[in-house]
Amino acid sequence: MPTPDVSRISNTLTDGVTIYQQVVYTTQDLASGFIERIPYFVAALIVLGIFWLLSIIFKKVVHKTLGARVRHQNLVKVFQRIGGALILFIGFMIAMVVAIPGFTPAKLIGALGIGSVAIGFAFKDIFQNLLSGILLLISEPFRIGDQIVSGDYEGTVEDIKIRATTIRTYDGRQVVIPNSDLYTSALTVNTAYKQRRLQVAVGIGYEDDIEAAKAEIIKALDKIESVSKKATPSVIATGFGGSSIDLMVRWFIEDGTQANKVASIHQVIVGIKNSLDAAGVNIPFPIRTIDLSDPSVNAIVNKMNEQQDVVDVNKTVAE
Numbered sequence: 001m002p003t004p005d006v007s008r009i010s011n012t013l014t015d016g017v018t019i020y021q022q023v024v025y026t027t028q029d030l031a032s033g034f035i036e037r038i039p040y041f042v043a044a045l046i047v048l049g050i051f052w053l054l055s056i057i058f059k060k061v062v063h064k065t066l067g068a069r070v071r072h073q074n075l076v077k078v079f080q081r082i083g084g085a086l087i088l089f090i091g092f093m094i095a096m097v098v099a100i101p102g103f104t105p106a107k108l109i110g111a112l113g114i115g116s117v118a119i120g121f122a123f124k125d126i127f128q129n130l131l132s133g134i135l136l137l138i139s140e141p142f143r144i145g146d147q148i149v150s151g152d153y154e155g156t157v158e159d160i161k162i163r164a165t166t167i168r169t170y171d172g173r174q175v176v177i178p179n180s181d182l183y184t185s186a187l188t189v190n191t192a193y194k195q196r197r198l199q200v201a202v203g204i205g206y207e208d209d210i211e212a213a214k215a216e217i218i219k220a221l222d223k224i225e226s227v228s229k230k231a232t233p234s235v236i237a238t239g240f241g242g243s244s245i246d247l248m249v250r251w252f253i254e255d256g257t258q259a260n261k262v263a264s265i266h267q268v269i270v271g272i273k274n275s276l277d278a279a280g281v282n283i284p285f286p287i288r289t290i291d292l293s294d295p296s297v298n299a300i301v302n303k304m305n306e307q308q309d310v311v312d313v314n315k316t317v318a319e
Contacts, residue, residue, distance in 0.1 A: 040098055040099050041099050043098050043099075044095035044096070044098045044099035045095070047091055047094050047095045047098060048091050048092065048095045050091065051087055051088055051090065051091020051092075051094070051095075052088065052091065054087050054091070055083075055084035055085075055087040055088050055091075056084075058080075058083055058084055058087055059080040059081075059083075059084050062076060062079055062080050062083065063076065063080065077137055077160065078134060078137045078138060081162055082134075125178075125180070126163070128180045129162075129163045129164065129178050129179045129180045130162050130163060130179075132178075132179035132180040132182070132183035132184070133160070133161060133162040133163055133164070133165075133179040134162065135183060136160065136165070136179055136182060136183055137160060137162075141187065141189065142157055142187070142189045142192070143157070143160075144157050144158065144159065144160060145157060145191075146189055146190075146191045146192070147189075147190045147191045147256075147257060147258055148167065148187060148188060148189050148190065149187070149188035149190065150167075150177055150181065150182055150185065150187055150188075151181070151185065153167060153169065153175045153177065154169065154170065155167035155168050155169035155170060155173075155175060156168050156170075158174075161179075162179075163178070163179060164176045164177060164178050164179055165177050165179060165182055170258055190256055190257075190258070191256050191257060193256065194254060194255070194256065195228060195230070195231065195252045195253070195254060195256065196252065196253055196255075196256030196261065197231075197250060197251070197252050198250070198251060198252070198253060198261060198264060198265060198268075199248055199249060199250045199251075200248075200249050200265060200268060200269060200272075201238075201246060201247070201248055201249075202217065202246075202247045202248075202249055202272060202276075202283070203241055203243070203244030203245065203246055203247070203283060203284065204244055204245050204247060204276070204281055204282060204283065204284075205244060205245070205281070205282035205283075205284045206244070206245060207282070208245070208281050208282055210237055210245060210247075212279070212281070213235075213247065213276065213279075213281045214235040214247070216275045216276055216279045216281060217235050217247070217249055217272050217275065217276070218233060218235060219275060220268075220271040220272050220274070220275035221233045221249070221251055221268065221271070221272075223271060224264075224267050224268060224271050225267075226253055226260065226263060226264035226267055226268075227251045227252070227253065227264065227268065228251070228252040228253055228254050230252070230254070231251075231252040233249070233250060233251035233252070234249075234250045234251075235247055235248070235249050235250075236248050236250075242286060243284045243285065243286050244283075244284045249268065249272065251264075251268065
């Protein structure tokens with residue numbers, strides 16, 4: 001019985017059409033279909049561009065209408081960003097309907113429903129930051145321009161976005177902090193209130209009068225412009241130091257920014273130093289006392305003397 005030609009059967013399909021011919025026909029159909037859909041793709045891009053411009057116009061109208069009227073400016077940002085994102089989403093849906101035949105929003109929602117669990121796990125951190133960003137913008141614990149401390153980072157808030165907050169550190173670096181970290185962790189806002197209290201430690205000698213030194217320090221603080229006149233500064237003794245009586249000087253400034261803080265501390269230290277020097281109040285150096293009465297010290301001294309005697313003898317013999 002003759003054996004059938006397997007290669008010929010595998011290379012030939014029904015109606016005498018080869019696999020190569022079928023690939024060619026399929027490619028031609030795809031190319032012609034794509035060419036036919038080019039006007040629809042262009043129309044979809046135009047639709048996206050129109051809705052993108054609408055989102056920009058919407059944000060500008062909201063800023064112009066509510067920017068000067070609403071007290072909480074972060075609420076304006078929330079309205080701008082959520083409204084702009086909604087307009088872009090609507091434009092995307094319309095563009096998809098125009099570009100893809102048979103596409104409907106119901107099919108997209110159904111597809112998202114099928115993969116909602118996987119998407120939820122994959123984008124958990126993103127969604128958490130988005131929700132935290134919205135809550136931060138609504139609750140407004142800080143604003144753009146405030147100086148905050150978050151973990152190891154401290155600086156001025158430059159922008160509050162839906163996903164992250166950008167701060168500029170005092171040494172000129174940019175730090176992007178996820179909003180979930182700011183919302184769930186402890187946060188210090190240095191400029192939340194207009195006034196800010198500062199303090200510096202001062203040591204005076206044990207032989208000096210504490211009340212006299214306090215009066216001189218208060219007098220020095222009264223002459224410094226950066227020290228607030230609305231709050232009375234204070235000087236209290238805090239402990240017995242190793243070589244001095246420790247005093248804590250506290251005062252307020254009216255503008256709590258970092259630049260004013262550093263400048264005020266410098267002025268206060270210089271003023272206190274000059275005032276105490278003029279009044280003859282001693283600011284002692286650390287003092288260390290060595291007790292030579294211990295027997296071990298005597299043994300060490302005797303050993304050093306013996307070594308020196310040996311050195312002297314050797315020098316005499318050499319001469």
